[in-house]
């Protein structure tokens with residue numbers, strides 16, 4: 478085992494994580510959540526066109542590989558005259574992906590709030606949108622924290638696919654050093670460990686977040 | 698703040714001749730094939746208490762939820778304090794929504810399972826409607842809420858969450874939440890059915906206080922002693938119609954209809 482190489486390569490790999498993987502995941506997740514909420518609301522909307530459109534988007538996102546989505550945006554769109562640089566391409570693909578999966582999570586969470594909560598909102602004179610915003614969504618948010626956290630953790634790992642469209646991130650750094658040094662096993666294990674450490678940290682944050690939100694939920 | 702509704706008392710409201718505050722005529726409702734209401738007529742005069750009784754599945758809840766349009770009837774007319782909504786009329790969806798909102802705004806509802814907002818404290822539950830919808834000043838709403846909570850013995854619970862309360866306490870908050878909106882009409886759907894027997898009395902006594910303070914109430918309940926003591930009128934619902942109605946003294950002691958008699962017998966002697 479080449480410990481010196483392991484140590485020397487840790488710098489670039491961690492830099493790839495900090496400048497590539499982590500911001501890519503955070504930005505895509507934040508945008509994806511906004512998208513997810515919008516798609517979820519469209520999906521439960523009584524306006525047929527909206528809910529049909531939402532169902533279509535969800536179906537496409539969930540029914541096609543993320544790698545293919547990424548390639549369509551980065552390598553496919555230029556043939557239509559639309560060239561998007563690697564980073565934005567990755568952000569677009571990942572946010573749409575989070576939007577699709579997150580929409581189903583948020584929709585399920587909204588539906589899990591008992592009908593009595595809608596009715597209680599109505600009987601204190603609230604409109605449908607006010608009830609949604611002040612009564613239903615806060616309760617749905619609590620329910621969706623665990624599955625959304627899982628989505629985020631998956632996203633962190635999926636960002637490694639961005640290396641295939643030339644985004645400089647954790648895995649691409651590892652690949653470069655591996656190709657140069659021919660120490661494939663060492664570098665890929667090292668990359669795996671760094672991903673693992675990031676995900677361990679995220680799981681810990683998730684646990685604490687759930688505990689904090691738990692105080693506000695009905696214990697029936 | 699007293700629990701008394703915030704409006705001048707109407708002359709004649711204690712007599713038998715006042716104009717009804719609420720009049721429902723010909724309420725019909727079907728769920729798919731199942732005809733639940735087949736033409737229900739009801740009236741309640743201002744400051745009076747109407748108790749609805751009837752077997753399980755007879756449509757009591759459906760009637761109550763028609764009155765605030767939570768479950769809009771398929772047809773029938775509801776007149777509430779001069780506001781007339783004809784559910785059979787062909788009305789644009791937007792106008793219908795506005796009509797339903799008006800009925801909802803005019804009444805407060807207390808649910809069997811309380812339906813408090815679990816993510817809000819007791820105080821927040823109570824002031825939600827007054828502050829967010831009615832746009833009353835927050836301080837005034839809080840002062841009113843505190844006074845109401847004190848009236849039902851829950852002043853010390855203002856900052857706790859619903860899950861920290863017993864069922865009886867939650868239901869008292871449910872009542873206060875309805876009162877805080879100062880509705881014209883209070884609707885109760887089996888408010889004590891989910892409670893342990895020993896706390897049923899607490900909630901019923903708050904309700905009879907409200908009755909004595911001139912609130913207009915429609916109450917669905919199986920508590921016949923409450924009906925006997927508090928109701929001005931009792932209506933027996935069965936098979937989607939009001940089979941019989943009258944003053945509790947008459948209806949309970951000398952029911953005219955065989956179906957009423959049978960129902961009361963079963964309720965009073967459940968072990969036979």
Ligand SMILES: Nc1ncnc2c1ncn2[C@@H]1O[C@H](COP(=O)(O)OP(=O)(O)OP(=O)(O)O)[C@@H](O)[C@H]1O
Pocket residue numbers: 728731733751752753754755756757758759760
């Ligand atoms: N949303 C609904 N969809 C379909 N059927 C319904 C719905 N609500 C009520 N029903 C049916 O309508 C009938 C009357 O129901 P309702 O709840 O009004 O009766 P109830 O008199 O309140 O009964 P209980 O004493 O058991 O509360 C029942 O057969 C019930 O199953």
Ligand SMILES: [Mg+2]
Pocket residue numbers: 757758759886887
């Ligand atoms: Mg019922």
